[in-house]
């Protein structure tokens with residue numbers, strides 16, 4: 001009884017502490033300290049993008065050292081790992097968005113934000129052309145922003161490999177509007193399939209959800225989709241439910257190529273149990289408004305063509321370079337052999353450029369295009385820039401002391417001692433090591449409250465899959481959310497969906 005009493009007290013206390021921390025975080029979020037005004041004598045640091053790379057940089061950067069200008073067509077940071085959950089309403093999209101102005105308001109010195117797309121970087125004049133592409137435009141909707149230092153963190157766009165019909169007929173899954181469009185389309189297909197007198201073959205087509213690309217995006221989306229049908233739609237519209245079908249198409253011999261063999265097998269067998277049809281060694285060649293045409297390689301190596309009718313088609317075949325990045329690469333001769341993005345050196349400097357750095361999916365540093373890599377690169381650049389500012393400060397001090405500006409008569413010995421101290425400090429600061437990526441592991445949700453994880457542990461790797469891994473997946477992503485506000489919203493969404501089911505209203 002005594003143990004129970006103490007356990008109860010400890011739980012009560014930790015709950016109370018948790019609630020207290022949430023309230024305190026909320027208060028400090030709403031009432032940040034006053035900011036310094038920007039100092040025009042400092043260098044202008046322009047940051048393009050508000051994704052993983054740029055925001056990790058902004059989070060750690062001491063904005064008092066530069067005039068910081070942030071430019072992005074998106075005025076929020078998006079926590080992409082939970083985006084597949086927004087396609088079915090398991091999580092509401094606003095729960096994983098964090099306004100960039102809220103992030104910047106918490107910095108020591110004021111930073112400017114322009115909601116605009118960078119359309120051209122002029123490396124000779126050191127200016128960026130920006131354009132307001134939002135619906136509401138003022139009289140000025142195009143202008144130029146000068147920079148002394150530039151960080152390119154614009155990410156990548158969806159690869160289609162020029163396959164006919166993809167752009168016109170399929171949905172992507174990269175941004176919030178993509179997830180919203182998928183959510184609306186799923187319900188449109190379901191309601192249209194339930195329409196009076198609908199022919200059986202048309203119901204089959206409408207309820208056939210096809211996902212192209214067996215990377216983590218495609219796998220996670222297929223899992224979320226199956227859950228949605230099993231947990232909610234089946235209960236609400238039972239008459240059409242048995243005809244619902246999910247097919248995942250992958251060109252390679254297996255899905256999730258970046259995971260260990262054991263987890264690939266586990267995912268494929270879980271999908272079988274969940275009735276998710278996997279077509280591997282199948283390359284989509286053409287898309288029409290109702291069908292997907294694919295080339296399938298049989299076990300004997302023979303190729304045949306398959307026509308697959310679909311109601312919803314989600315295209316998740318990875319990344320390609322954005323036009324702004326291509327345009328920048330074309331201006332720099334040293335970039336002519338780079339195919340997948342801006343080639344950077346070990347300090348993330350764009351090779352062949354002056355005062356330009358790149359982070360995340362638009363940079364080629366030898367790592368996979370993931371949020372983990374982008375955020376570590378952003379944090380590295382923040383340290384580098386903070387150090388550079390300190391270095392300049394120290395160099396100025398040493399210069400002033402050694403040229404006698406601050407030399408008081410009779411103080412020469414003291415000054416030379418101070419100079420030696422400053423020089424030592426300077427050497428330590430200047431000795432910043434090149435960027436080194438530390439891989440923490442890979443996680444993916446595979447449906448039916450199961451997840452797979454390849455996690456770095458001591459000097460090795462631990463592979464696990466199942467329901468416990470799913471709890472780990474949930475707690476890892478909850479703790480990685482940008483703010484306490486995001487964490488609270490995501491947790492409430494999960495509770496809401498569990499208690500009341502997902503909201504199937506079509507917007």
Ligand code: FAD
Nearest residue numbers: 049050051052053080081118154155360361369370371372
């Ligand atoms: P992004 O985060 O894409 O940000 C790019 C920014 O640049 C955006 O703000 C955009 O609006 C802005 N921009 C675009 N064009 C311009 C322009 N012309 N001018 C100015 N700004 C511009 N990775 C993981 O490690 N773990 C995961 O679980 C995971 N899950 C994912 C789930 C999904 C559905 C997707 C799509 C990706 C996932 N990723 C995950 C990959 C991860 O999201 C990317 O690697 C990461 O977002 C890259 O960060 P970034 O800063 O380079 O680009």
Ligand code: NAI
Nearest residue numbers: 213214215216217218250251252283284317318369443444
């Ligand atoms: P991806 O590049 O990882 O996978 C795309 C897949 O599509 C490939 O396996 C490719 O073989 C296949 N494909 C290409 N063309 C095809 C065609 N015509 N027909 C059939 N299949 C075709 O892309 P994804 O999943 O969008 O991920 C992009 C990046 O984001 C990756 O680096 C990934 O690791 C990361 N990411 C990580 C997640 C996680 O860790 N949970 C979740 C989502 C993305």
